[in-house]
Structures are given as structure tokens and as C-alpha cells.
Amino acid sequence: MREGSRPPHSTLKGLRAEAFPTPFCAGCGHGILMGAILRAIDKIGWHLDEMLFVSGIGCAGWIPSPHFAADTLHTTHGRPIAFATGAKLFRPELKVVVIGGDGDIASIGGNHLIHAARRNIDLTVICANNRIYGMTGGQVTPTTPQGAFTVTTPQGNPEPPFDLCRLVLGAGPPYGPRHTVYHVKALINILTRALEHQGFAFIEVLSPCPTQYGRRNEQPTPWAMMQWLKENTIIVKRALSEDIGDKIIIGEFNDAESQALLF
Ligand code: SF4
Incomplete structure (x- = not known):
């Protein structure tokens, strides 16, 4: 880095350099x-200290810990929703956000996920699903595609995966969209709405x-993985009128018609 120049992340509010x-x-x-x-938090205008x-x-x-310049609670495997529920009950004025992976939130913590959804607890849960x-x-995790190779499924995963949005919407919350890191502008917009939602919001990313x-799994480079996300996802609006094949539906499932695509 040239003397006097700033690292790129310094332009983003809320990061601990x-x-x-x-x-x-x-x-x-x-x-x-x-x-x-x-960026979604900045767009809403919230302060990280709330x-x-x-x-x-x-x-x-x-993702949040240790990188966010905010209060973070880095808990045990699978339990962030349980800890977040306790924190929200104790300090209801805080905006409490859970961030975890599919193994953490949908496998080890799957029970906490469905019951927090059923109870419609005022939390935002962001699940980074890397399968x-x-x-x-x-x-292997509960979101690993059938046939995919992992260290514990060396001959291909024999089991069907969970559709996390379907699982969570079936358990009760009114807001459960899905998007990808490839579609980053749309992702920021959806994160904004999930954060502002009153009640339980779950977003699968x-x-x-x-x-x-x-x-x-034959996607040996980061570029190949991004290309796969681009080519194998389809937005809800198009999925309502097109043959989607094996594509993963992304976007918001806010009405009966779009939710019917999941079930
Ligand atoms: S590429 Fe995979 S193993 Fe590496 S940090 Fe990301 S999720 Fe973890």
C-alpha cells in the first residue's frame, strides 16, 4: 500500500480496521x-451502538466478530439464536442480529431456528449458506445438495437438502427471503428490509x-462459483412465469403466489 493511501475497507462505516x-x-x-x-445498516441510518x-x-x-465496531456476542456452535433470544428479552430496545452459516444455524442450531420462527421473536437472522x-x-450439512461431494459424503450426498426459506416460512415468520452475494445490490436492499422488519426475519444468503x-464439486475457482450462482438462480417474478428447471428461486416470498413456489 502506498504511503498515505487508505485500505479499501476504511471507506465502509462500522468496520474495525x-x-x-x-x-x-x-x-x-x-x-x-x-x-x-x-451498507444496509448505513442505508437505514442506524448507529451500531444501538x-x-x-x-x-x-x-x-x-463476519461480525471481530470485524464490526459494535457489541458482538460470539457464542457456542449452533446456539446464536438462543443467546440472541435471551439478549432481546433482557434488552428489548436493542436491534439484535444473528449471523451464521448453514451448519451453525440450520444443522446444530436448527431447533432454535424453527422455534424462534414459530414464536416470531423480533430478531434478524442472516444465514450465509455455503452448503x-x-x-x-x-x-455435509442439511443444505448440501443431493449428490454433492463433501469429506463425509465421498460418494455424493445421498440425502435431499432443506430449502431453508421453505422450512422457516413453514414454521411461521412473515419475512423469509433468499438472495446471493453475486447479486449484491439486490442483497443490500433485501437486508435493509429484513433489518427493518418487526418480528422474526430470516434471510438466506x-x-x-x-x-x-x-x-x-467442479467449481474450482471463485469465479466458477460466482458464475454458478448467476446461472443457477432465478428471481421470484420470473419463476412465476417460466419453467425454472433445477434453478434456485431468489427474492422475496411475500405473498401466497410466491410462497407456493417453495411448497
Ligand atoms: S472459503 Fe469456505 S472455508 Fe474459506 S473462509 Fe470461506 S466458507 Fe470458510
Whole structure:
């Protein structure tokens, strides 16, 4: 870096510059998600000191902690929603945001997820779904596609995955969109609405893991993973009128017609 120049992250409000560089692998989608969350908060105009970020264990748990210049609670594996529920009950004026991966939130913490949704607790839960356990070595999760290779499914995953939006909307909350880190502007808009939602909001964010998922599943580079997200997702509006094949539907499922696409 040239003397006097600023690192790119210094232009983004809410980041602790001393926490950089991040621990994420090159090409990981979590850095994009990190920036999108902070941009959404900035867009709303909230101050980080009126917020609490709760994370568990896993690569996505590092998004808020130690990088956000805010109060963060870095908890045990699978339990961030339980800790967040307690924090919200104790300090209801705080805007409490849970950030975690699919292993943390949908596997080990899956029970907490469905019951927080059922109770419509006033939390925002952001799930970075990379479809594998990243930090712990590449094991299968409940969102790993059928047939995909992981260290624990060396001959291909024999089980069907959860559709997380379907799971959560079936459990009760009125807001449960899905988007990707490839579509970053749309992602920021959806994060903004999820943060402002009163009650339980769950947002699934498809985020590439080139290190553990991509190299085992014919997407060997970060570029290949982004290209896959672009080519294999379809926005709700188009899905209502087109044959979607195996594409993953992204966007907001706010009415009966769009929710019917999931069920
Ligand atoms: S293992 Fe995967 S999810 Fe974890 S930091 Fe590396 S690329 Fe990202």
C-alpha cells in the first residue's frame, strides 16, 4: 500500500480496521456479505451502538466478530439464536442480529431456528449458506445438495437438502427471503428490509466456499462459483412465469403466489 493511501475497507462505516485482514479464504463470499450488511445498516441510518450482533462457530461467525465496531456476542456452535433470544428479552430496545452459516444455524442450531420462527421473536437472522461445513473441514450439512461431494459424503450426498426459506416460512415468520452475494445490490436492499422488519426475519444468503465446496464439486475457482450462482438462480417474478428447471428461486416470498413456489 502506498504511503498515505487508505485500505479499501476504511471507506465502509462500522468496520474495525485493526481486525483486518479477515480470516476468510481468497474468493470466499463472506466478505461480500459483511460489506452488504454494513451498507444496509448505513442505508437505514442506524448507529451500531444501538445494535447487538450474535454469532456462533464457523466461518460466517467471523463476519461480525471481530470485524464490526459494535457489541458482538460470539457464542457456542449452533446456539446464536438462543443467546440472541435471551439478549432481546433482557434488552428489548436493542436491534439484535444473528449471523451464521448453514451448519451453525440450520444443522446444530436448527431447533432454535424453527422455534424462534414459530414464536416470531423480533430478531434478524442472516444465514450465509455455503452448503457445507467450511471451518471444520468440509463436512455435509442439511443444505448440501443431493449428490454433492463433501469429506463425509465421498460418494455424493445421498440425502435431499432443506430449502431453508421453505422450512422457516413453514414454521411461521412473515419475512423469509433468499438472495446471493453475486447479486449484491439486490442483497443490500433485501437486508435493509429484513433489518427493518418487526418480528422474526430470516434471510438466506447463498455464499460461495471455494475452499471446501467448490473444489470438490467442479467449481474450482471463485469465479466458477460466482458464475454458478448467476446461472443457477432465478428471481421470484420470473419463476412465476417460466419453467425454472433445477434453478434456485431468489427474492422475496411475500405473498401466497410466491410462497407456493417453495411448497
Ligand atoms: S472455508 Fe469456505 S466458507 Fe470458510 S473462509 Fe474459506 S472459503 Fe470461506
